[in-house]
Amino acid sequence: MIEEVFRAEYGRAVSVLTRLLGDIDLAEEAVQDAFATAVQRWPVDGVPPAPAGWIITTARNRAIDRLRREAKGREKQAQAGLLVHEPEVREVGDVADERLRLIFTCCHPSLAPQARVALTLKLLGGLTTGEIARAFLVPEATMAQRIVRAKGKIRAARIPYRVPRDADLPDRLNAVLAVLYLIFNEGYLDKAGLADEAIRLGRVLAQLMPDEPEVWGLLALMLLVASRRDARLRDGRIVLLQDQDRALWNADLVAEGQDLVRRCLRWNRPGPYQLQAAINAVHSDPPTDWRQVVALYDQLLAITPSPVVALHRAVAVAETEGPRRALAEVDALDLDRYHLFHAVRADLLHRLGEDPTAALEAALDRAEHPAERDLLRERLLLATADQQDRADHDH
Template identity: 70%
Template sequence: MTTRPVDVEAVFRAEYGRAVAVLVRFLGDIDLAEEAVQDAFTTAVLRWPETGVPPSPAGWIITTARNRAVDRLRREASRDARHAEAALLSTPDAPAEEGPVRDDRLRLIFTCCHPALAPQAQVALTLRLLGGLTTPQIARAFLVPEPTMAQRLVRAKAKIRDARIPYRVPRDADLPDRLGGVLAVVYLIFNEGYGGTPELCAEAVRLGRLLAELMPDEPEVIGLRALMLLVDSRRGARLDDRGGLVPLPEQDRDRWDGELIAEGQSLVRRCLRQNRPGPYQIQAAVQAVHSDAPSADATDWGQIRQLYDQLMTLAPSPVVALNRAVAVAETDGPGPALGLVDALDLDGYHVFHAVRADLLRRLGRDAEAVLAYEAAVARAENPAERAYLERRRRELAHG
């Protein structure tokens, strides 16, 4: 029996984070856990084309990785204590550590979001370990150069090692202080998945549900879940039958998932009743306004602008300012919006150039718009987005 390499890739995308999380719980050493899981997948690439994918691919990966880790500890053991540690790890019924967080992947997020690490380091490290994201993918999510992100990851691991920060489940009292990093991790995993990796998107939604069960009274947890559900409701309309990107204004709203919209809007109303606004709740409210509109022309852009004004007060950032400028273009016109966009330092972000291109096109400055589209194409990583931007550039250049 044979299998294609893509089968291993699919298992990697779906199960890498779970495997690392399980190994970290048993080993207490994230580097060793990650290396063991990578070794297991390397073995799968060599064996599965001949033997076929096992009935439980995730179980096979975890068992193989655990055996590799035990073997390595035994090889490197120089004292009886290391032998005893390896023997303990090889015991199949070792008691699980108890704590408020029972899901292995959610446990890993909470343990990595340790307050001793800078917030961006918490998020970047967890994305690397849990999502299996590459350093370039994480750098793109943070809008920083790849070498900068690589250095952050190295420093984060070194700080954990040098400070002897334990990998253990946080207590109930520790959860609120780590929540900000956890929410950021889940949302970035969702965004990466929404760009073209459905397994990551589904995993983020699952983690959001578990977070809501763990901390049901935290409005930002509710807000994040609402935000993901409302964005995910449009998945079926985001691509056309040929795999081409369909922007929000052009989407067939009959293809939006009504059940997800209803659930997301219900969660937004629940947030409003609590009256403790936060960034994820406001972003969810923006998506709720979009989902309320029966057509693109019926969108209440005034309300969206007000929400972005509030978000700029609570959590200002260049990306938020860019989104606000899009709303300004709909309420005040492309001229005032372009002035806001040109004041932003987002040259490495393809959406920045795409927004500029559209505003310049609407102002009749076609030659400048073509150059802006070229800049957006050069920076876009997602194939569907890149193809869409290239098509818009060609239409404008030859129009």
């Protein structure tokens, strides 16, 4: 029970204490002290009726005690005095605003992208530095440094602890959404806990900003992609979408994701995450309507012109206009360093009866994830054997 409350309420408590104290480090320590107290007392006294309020009140009292102990001058004594007279924090209401402030503080554009991710997981997700480091395959000391530097920059640059003004909101919200999607993508294949954390934070953000369609679009996208997780790997090997066992898809996540896509359509304010969610929703209704997928990619390209988006559109074009037309579009893209570019080229060449081995070798050389490398290696072996058979037949 305490672990569930910790995951659900840690971010809320740190948010409130950060506003009260003006110091993220002190807020974190006070909340951690409060949870340590809960571990001792709740098994004996029982879980309080309002766990979040109990944690926040206890953390505030711990912060007061610490400030008084450390008070060497008038400033900390005055800070402790202000906390004493701070009204009790309500369970609902102001807390939502505090969490929103913390999300935007963690994802401030002046912070490095890696630091935004680390702070979001640390302060809002309640993950330990060790857990975050393991998820991103870096030493714990490296991740700790990133977090310390990010907090230091917030203090030194006096980054405001607030929701941006309306004029600044679109750019700042994009940074927040990008962080959540990065966390999700990092965890999707083999770090399910990280992907689930991104979805949880996406739900939090959607509750805090219910009138922002792109927030719901990102949540829908993550749910639809996550619905296929159990079918995505077989014996550690990647299974492509068209080969997946749809019986393994999570029907509840598919239904929720599709419902959110329909909700976004009613807003009629399309954005990149909503369009990507819509594409995944089309894939979730067999058989895939490839012409609709191409039309959605056309909209996505108009909003966010990108060679990667063009590459994915070409995959759909191969289904509607054939691999020859798709290959011409792929060859016009400048994506030599991207492994999927070469993997798509290899597939199109294979479908045209041409030799895909050079493209597969290039893809294998650039792929990093072990499961992706295994898939490419398997395809390369098959392609090499096929080319050998053809050579033997010609002789």
